[in-house]
Amino acid sequence: MVMKPSLSEIQDVINRTAIQILRCTKRIIQWGQDRSDTVNELASFYEGLAQEKEVCKLVLLLTGSLLGAEMASNQYLQKFEKYSFLWEKNMQKEYADFLDQDPSLEDFDDMLMSYVHYEEEINQFPESHNIGVLSLRSENIKRDLMSFTTLWKTQYTKNLLEIARDDLSILVEYMQNTTRKMCFTSIESPLCQECMLRLVSSLAQLRLFERPQNACLKTNI
Numbered sequence: 001m002v003m004k005p006s007l008s009e010i011q012d013v014i015n016r017t018a019i020q021i022l023r024c025t026k027r028i029i030q031w032g033q034d035r036s037d038t039v040n041e042l043a044s045f046y047e048g049l050a051q052e053k054e055v056c057k058l059v060l061l062l063t064g065s066l067l068g069a070e071m072a073s074n075q076y077l078q079k080f081e082k083y084s085f086l087w088e089k090n091m092q093k094e095y096a097d098f099l100d101q102d103p104s105l106e107d108f109d110d111m112l113m114s115y116v117h118y119e120e121e122i123n124q125f126p127e128s129h130n131i132g133v134l135s136l137r138s139e140n141i142k143r144d145l146m147s148f149t150t151l152w153k154t155q156y157t158k159n160l161l162e163i164a165r166d167d168l169s170i171l172v173e174y175m176q177n178t179t180r181k182m183c184f185t186s187i188e189s190p191l192c193q194e195c196m197l198r199l200v201s202s203l204a205q206l207r208l209f210e211r212p213q214n215a216c217l218k219t220n221i
Contacts, residue, residue: 003073007069007073014062014066018059022050022059028045029043030048073134076129079125086148087148091152095156105160112160115152122142125142
């Protein structure tokens, strides 16, 4: 992650500006001279300004004005390096590896919430950060990072709806089958021994099935 323009480019512009300001005084002729002479023979303000101590101090301050801000700027940019994986890692490969682990709905939810957390952190960064004479604008960085997090979230939500639909279909089918097993017509009343065995077996299967389902629902709540 780099600054645009970089500190070296900004410092180079300041240096060239200071030099040009001093050079332009060569064309400013001092008063009280014979203007019939050529410009090169007339004395300008350049010699006097170049020997002025205060001017020299200001020029030196300008040419080195950003050196002290370089370390602080790098430290500020390091805060964004935490999110470098968003553009460095291969999104398709990471998602394929995730699917190879046969993830559950909770795994998808955990991944999505992690990117929501990243978005909240990114939004908390200020729009600008002042370091000495510099004002670092972070709108572009924040916008790009938010775009990357959106891409990652989209990658993980592609099959989430399909998986949830399949799980719901299995649950509905099981409920329908269980209901049919536990419903007896009046012809079978009073319940015979075979009917009682079927009923007990169905209840036992229902308990085994509902344990993980109840745990799943409690986790989601």
